[in-house]
Amino acid sequence: AQSVSQHNHHVILSEAASLELGCNYSYGGTVNLFWYVQYPGQHLQLLLKYFSGDPLVKGIKGFEAEFIKSKFSFNLRKPSVQWSDTAEYFCAVNNAGNMLTFGGGTRLMVKP
Amino acid sequence: DAGVTQSPTHLIKTRGQHVTLRCSPISGHKSVSWYQQVLGQGPQFIFQYYEKEERGRGNFPDRFSARQFPNYSSELNVNALLLGDSALYLCASSFLGFKDEKLFFGSGTQLSVL
Numbered sequence: 001a002q003s004v005s006q007h008n009h010h011v012i013l014s015e016a017a018s019l020e021l022g023c024n025y026s027y028g029g030t031v032n033l034f035w036y037v038q039y040p041g042q043h044l045q046l047l048l049k050y051f052s053g054d055p056l057v058k059g060i061k062g063f064e065a066e067f068i069k070s071k072f073s074f075n076l077r078k079p080s081v082q083w084s085d086t087a088e089y090f091c092a093v094n095n096a097g098n099m100l101t102f103g104g105g106t107r108l109m110v111k112p
Numbered sequence: 113d114a115g116v117t118q119s120p121t122h123l124i125k126t127r128g129q130h131v132t133l134r135c136s137p138i139s140g141h142k143s144v145s146w147y148q149q150v151l152g153q154g155p156q157f158i159f160q161y162y163e164k165e166e167r168g169r170g171n172f173p174d175r176f177s178a179r180q181f182p183n184y185s186s187e188l189n190v191n192a193l194l195l196g197d198s199a200l201y202l203c204a205s206s207f208l209g210f211k212d213e214k215l216f217f218g219s220g221t222q223l224s225v226l
Contacts, residue, residue, distance in 0.1 A: 004154075032211055043115070044155070044202065044217040051212055090154050098211050099145065099168045102154030 002027035004091050006103035013081050014111050021076040021106050023091030033074040034092040034100065035065055044090070050074065061085070083112045114138070116218035118203050124224045125193050133188040133221045135203030141216070143167070143209030144186040146178055147202040149220070155202055161186055162209040190223075198225045 005024045013019060025031065035047040048059025055067040065076045074091060088107050092100040117136045125131050137144050143162040147155035157170040161180035175191045184205075190197055200220040206213040 006154075036217075043219045044204075046214050049212075049214070092154075094211055098143070098206055098209055098213050098215055099157045099160055099170070100147075100155070100215065101157065102147075104152075104154045 002031070002093055002095060002101050004093055004101055004103035006089075006091055006106050008106045009104065010107045010109075012109045012111065015083055016080050017110075019076070019078040019081045019085070019108070021089055021091075021108070023074045023076065023103060024072050025074065025091075025093045025101075026072065027093060027095060029095055031093045031095050033065075033067060034094075035059065035063070035074075035076050036090045036092060036102075037087050038090070039087045047076070047089070081108075081110050083110045086110045116203055116205050116216050118201075118218040118221050120221060121219070122222045122224075124226060126226050127193055127195060129193050129225075130189065130191050131193060131223060133190075133201050133203075133223070135186045135188070135205075135218060137184050137186070137203075137205030138216055141205035141207055142184050143206045143213075144180055144184065145204045145206075145209075145215065146186070146188045147204065148172075149200040149202055151199070158188070160209060167209060193225045195225050198223060 033050040037047045050057045091103040145160040146158040149155040159178045160168040164180045178188045180186045202220045203218045204215040
């Protein structure tokens, strides 16, 4: 069975700091990779996704993620965070249909 | 356009009772999925339906069941509720349920089992 690990459960940053959230998955076959975000009081929404091709994927709001197959990783990055990035971030994978396996989530707090 | 809508938003039940949660997908979407999110954890896949047929089932006991109606709305049923069923239940929809499709999530139903 596939699984997803997000090692950072809580992250606190000041505005303009750089962000990197770790995501590792365990599955030997071809996977699709996703980052979803949940802003306070809002529903889960897609930040970015990787299916194939360029392993560096750009998403909304200046976020990007890099797929490193040899490390089974799909880390999320943003060069300079804003207070409005305060949210919970979930990494997810699927290998069949669109049934997603989510990681445990990372709560990001950005201090103004 | 309306997003994925779920009802009710909150629900309180006691152990042993039965509960029905409802979901209306985005107009035009034919696939509906259900996820359980326990506090402090990521969502866990329960079911996926497409064109009224079950396409996938997660690792949940038979007390959990679901169905999809001709208008593509869906119900999640949980029998013999346990304390551990307390969670946020999320519904998500997509056009065809293919692996490369974006999922659109609803705001969820918060179920508390006392």
